Amino acid sequence: MSAINVHGLSKRFGDVLAVDGLGFDVEEGTVVGFLGPNGAGKTTTLRMLLGLVAPTAGTATFAGRAYRELPAPTRMVGAVLEASGFHPGRSARNHLRVLATAAGLPGSRVDEVLGQVGLADAAGRRVGGFSLGMRQRLGLAAALLGDPGVLLLDEPANGLDPEGIHWLRGLIRRQADEGRTVLVSSHLLAEVAQTVDQVVIIARGRLVAHSTLADLTAGAAAAVRVRTPQAEALRDRLAAGGAAVQLDGPDKLVVTGVTTEQVGRAAAAAGIVLHEMRFERSNLEEVFLELTNHGGNRS
């Protein structure tokens, strides 16, 4: 059962096609990283899901139902959005009381979520004096108010200090452990790599990858790095065997298309001494950059 369905979703703002035929599903109970460079269309997609922006084409639903058709949206979907605002003159608690009143949620939820995001001590202070990190926590508190099964978080780490980011990861993980579905956007893969089960990567409004993190790196280019005093001899030997070999300094080789076992065997057969050999995979960030830059430069 998928919790979120996006099908053929497009949005045009004047001349700009911000989202272009985007489609993906998010399974219930998974944590999915929604990734892409700034301007890739992540925020627009999330806002279309939430009924704040009308799609030019396609659908974005929660288990087949549009957000505005949900009987009690705040109890089913919680969202933290970047441009989500607060009245500077209203206290954090009153901000949440207003939302709880409109949603028909018990007032006791207000103090519960304030505690959950670590704002209990600042609850009576006016939001105008809040730091960016505190506002981000208040936004999260609002999203959690209805104890929803699905959470949409748009760049929730923005404005958080390292401690805050650590706390956020824990919070997302706890939500997932409780069986909730989380779609968390970021322009940095590393930021969410520790937290997510899957990634949906978009660039220029289009889907470029939807897979698990393991599959993403498995598909990445890998190389064997070798240090040997007989670099040229080993190069010729491996090249003859069909591997792509590059000399990387007088005593270093970069070999692609082979395993370490194959390199070791070839060296032994030719009586070549190896000083060092290691297998190296492109890291996630490189994979991410390659995927999102594929097909030309971002405009």
Next chain:
Amino acid sequence: MTRLVNAELLKLRTTRTAVGVFALTVAVTALIMTAVMLIAGRPGQPAIDSGILPDLVVVAKGPLVIFALILGVLGMSGEFRHGTATPTFLVTPHRGRVVAAKVVAHALAGVTLAAASAVVALGIGLPWLRSKGVEVAIFDADVGSRLLGLAATSALHAVLGIGLAALIRNQVVAVAAGLLWMRIEDLLPAVLHRPGLGRWLPEGAAAALTGASPATLSMWAGGLLFAAYGLALALIGTRFVVRRDLT
């Protein structure tokens, strides 16, 4: 719907804006009453007799309706200015319901402002008249109808403010447009050589609420027409502006 109206009333109570407008209404009414007491009875000014009481009730009507209008504009446009429109519309995706709740809540706020103004005016006026030896009947039909009219015009000006801001998202432009219209409307019948036109225009219709005369519509007709203006603006604004993409 009750939930949404309660939420809107809570919004009004939890910032300083509405409290400030309330305090301003009380202060301005007191100021005007002081001026009235100083000049009443002089040549060309109202006589100090029992007939003055209904006029005292609506003594601060001019500034009061402007405050109510501004309160309405701020209540609607503030959502866009501060970005609270996003959480508001996440909780209530049907935006028309939010506007409807704002209309009700701000109408109630308008009534509260009118009540405060009337209480201050009578609170100062009654002891003053008594000290002048004037016998006044507070439970007078004229006084009652003025009180009702003041409450209605204040409430409906707040509704008009909501409508204006639903149509014009920008706070300053919406307030300026409202105030400018009041001036234009004064001049329009003369400019168009249609002296009878005034009663049909928003402020002309509203005027019937606090002082119906042969030149105005009846109190009920004027009130309904003025309400229709405010609600029409709110409907058009909701349809064409409030429902726009919220990016």
